[in-house]
Amino acid sequence: MSAEPVSDEQLHPIEGVPLKLRTLENPPLAYTDKDGQIVGVLVEGIREAVRRTGHEVEFRIYPWKRVLREVSTGNADAAFNAGKNAERQAWGRYHESVLIDETYVFFAAEPMALSPELEEAPDLRVGIQLGYYYGERFDKMLENPPFLSMEVSQTIPRNLKLLRAGRIHVFIGDLLPTMHYIKDMGLEDEIKIVRNKNTGQPLVVSTSPTYVAFSRKRVDPAYVKTFNDALVSIKSDETFDRILQKYQLDIPDLPSGQ
Numbered sequence: 001m002s003a004e005p006v007s008d009e010q011l012h013p014i015e016g017v018p019l020k021l022r023t024l025e026n027p028p029l030a031y032t033d034k035d036g037q038i039v040g041v042l043v044e045g046i047r048e049a050v051r052r053t054g055h056e057v058e059f060r061i062y063p064w065k066r067v068l069r070e071v072s073t074g075n076a077d078a079a080f081n082a083g084k085n086a087e088r089q090a091w092g093r094y095h096e097s098v099l100i101d102e103t104y105v106f107f108a109a110e111p112m113a114l115s116p117e118l119e120e121a122p123d124l125r126v127g128i129q130l131g132y133y134y135g136e137r138f139d140k141m142l143e144n145p146p147f148l149s150m151e152v153s154q155t156i157p158r159n160l161k162l163l164r165a166g167r168i169h170v171f172i173g174d175l176l177p178t179m180h181y182i183k184d185m186g187l188e189d190e191i192k193i194v195r196n197k198n199t200g201q202p203l204v205v206s207t208s209p210t211y212v213a214f215s216r217k218r219v220d221p222a223y224v225k226t227f228n229d230a231l232v233s234i235k236s237d238e239t240f241d242r243i244l245q246k247y248q249l250d251i252p253d254l255p256s257g258q
Helices: 041-052 064-072 136-141 156-164 175-184 221-236 239-246
Strands: 019-023 057-061 078-082 092-094 100-108 125-129 149-153 170-174 204-215
Touching: 019 041, 019 064, 041 057, 041 078, 041 221, 041 239, 064 078, 064 204, 078 092, 092 221, 100 156, 100 175, 125 156, 136 204, 149 156, 156 170, 156 175, 170 175, 204 221, 221 239
Parallel strands: 019 057, 019 078, 125 149, 125 170
Antiparallel strands: 078 204, 092 204, 100 170, 100 204
16 A cells, blocks of 8 residues: 655645554553454543644554554554654654653562562573563673573463463563553452562663654654644643553552653
């Protein structure tokens, strides 16, 4: 499918034409519910931010590679929950404020505390997800893994099952999606967040900011600033917090600066 032609004078948003936003299936941030509707924390937040700019939005969920291809080639207006890197900035316009942080923490099947330096690594069987980036520090560790063993899985539910079965000691999970699946699978009393041995707070592996990446081929750069202002407004008036609370996830307090 070829991109619809958009001249410089007709960059989106165009009055009466919904912005086309794309992302991957990633509950509770964006997912398809039992009625076939696209819902989620970021879906609701972005919809409200776009509404405050005077426009509407159409969401679709695809595999992530297709999401990026659609936006980079000009078949869609934006990808969301997107990290920022040089390759994406070549085709994407990014707003200034952070949409949401991806925070990775350790999960275990019993109460556990580890040192920030992971001195316990040689005794740990660790679960990770295929294709995930856990930050520069952990990525460097994976060049020569110090762990007793590592299990690479495709999905969060698979890693949670491995924890329950005792196949792994800890799993590194994106906090919000993992909390969603823990609740969905009824594991609130079985799966625990690993604590920092020194502080008692959740042991954070890495934190990565994500954004809405607007297509340079389709979206007016002035609109990106307008959207950013609307995003700031839904966070400052606590609209975004209320949306997050609707999903009833038992989110722990994180260390300051995370």
